[in-house]
Amino acid sequence: MNPALSVRNLTVRYEQQERAVIEDVSLELDEGQIGILIGPNGSGKSTLVKAILGLIPSRGEVRVFGEPFGRPGGRIGYVAQKLPFDPTLPLTTREAIRMALPGRADADTEEVFRHSVEILSVVAYLDRPLGALSGGQLKRAMIARALVTKPRLILLDEPEAGIDVEGEETLYQLLEHLVEHERLTVLICSHELELAARYANRVFCLNKRLICSGTPKQVLTAETLAGLYGVVPAEYHIAYAAPHRAEPEGHDR
């Protein structure tokens, strides 16, 4: 079976820069899995996500469900780290989600919209201005917006940014629910090792290059994290104490 996402030898190099921002990155994520990309600040996590999405020029190959991913279009949903909206604009949550609906408004697209806002529990504040939502509500609205394009794979860039600890937990539970009930595959950039330990099927360690990948139990070790971050992060002890997902496979690299 083809993996949901296959990245081969992906390199991003900006003009006038000697060093590549990310170099020769290869990874695979199977359908129905949650992959979490960890690494220090400036390690290239967001760049990798944007390169996968085709938003920045890159060398290498990206395949989504076995097909070459040349130009973006429908099969991948994307939730950016920062809110792309000016909170002072008169934009309701409903309008922010509906603007992503593909094609003409018909019974099918209305059903997709209804299902997306219901499963993300944003129905209650659909008519509130986007600027009046809390961080957690906003993130759920943005995920609902990604869902209305009916993607099979969603990429999220630090979805926990701007959310309190309780909200983070709810958000990751929601993502887990989407994977289980909506047959989605999810790749997340995150700094939260504890959440990676608890929710990821696969963890990818990035620092310009892919340092390691595997199950949380295999990857989130003092040795690996020290190699990735330079020191063992304080969160490691929490992550280590958290229940890891059972995953029988060995290291990829």
Next chain:
Amino acid sequence: MIQALSFPFVQRALAAGLLVGVVASLLGVFVVLRRSAFFGDAIAHASLAGVALGILAGIPPLLPAAGVGLGIGLGLNSVEKKSRLGVDTILGFVLPFFMAIGLILLAFAPGFQPELMSYLFGSILAVGSESLWIIGLIALVVVPVLLALRRRLVFATFDPDGARVSGIRVDALLTLYHVLLALAVIASLKVVGIILVNALLVVPAASAKLLARSLKQMFLLAPAIGVASVLAGLVVSYRLDLPSGPAIAVVSGLGFLAAWAAAARRSGK
């Protein structure tokens, strides 16, 4: 005033005012959302080169002005990408360059040019049938295209990366938007003039933004305020014997101040 409606030049002024009020303020919504108010000013000033060419060649000045506007609208995105300069910086070059060409061309036109003054400050009562046809044609192109592309354009405006990921060709869409905007600016020249074009492009949409609670309301309010500004400006101009372009601009500005006061009252500030 009712009697004045029987005059053909007043009928043409009303038709031009209504068309421009709708076209400019609808596009103005995107100008305000994209925070690109300088675009309208730059295109309007640069169009002086086309106006001057039209006066010298003895053809309707709106035609070469539209040519200049379309050229800038089509080229802006590509120049921005290739030069890696910001749009505002490029427009900072476009405005003085083309306006200076217009001023140099006008130096070759003999004597006083009353038509030039109507393009600088607007003279809706002097809209001839040729200009009205051009304005009507522009409205016929701009409004349906804008309404058809509204959702995609809103998406690309708010979240270009998200729009690209969902398959929207954002660069092509923005080029088309710049072309529509250039056409709307050209259509506004006879009504409010090169100097005051933002009175119809930016001010009604800005007033609508202050009053609206949703994007849908903003899209409905902006053309309503634009049309009301033109009509009220025309009445003031007729009653007080004032120049029409500045009268429309002042009424539009007063509308903005009223919207500001209403918004402040609503939010309790």
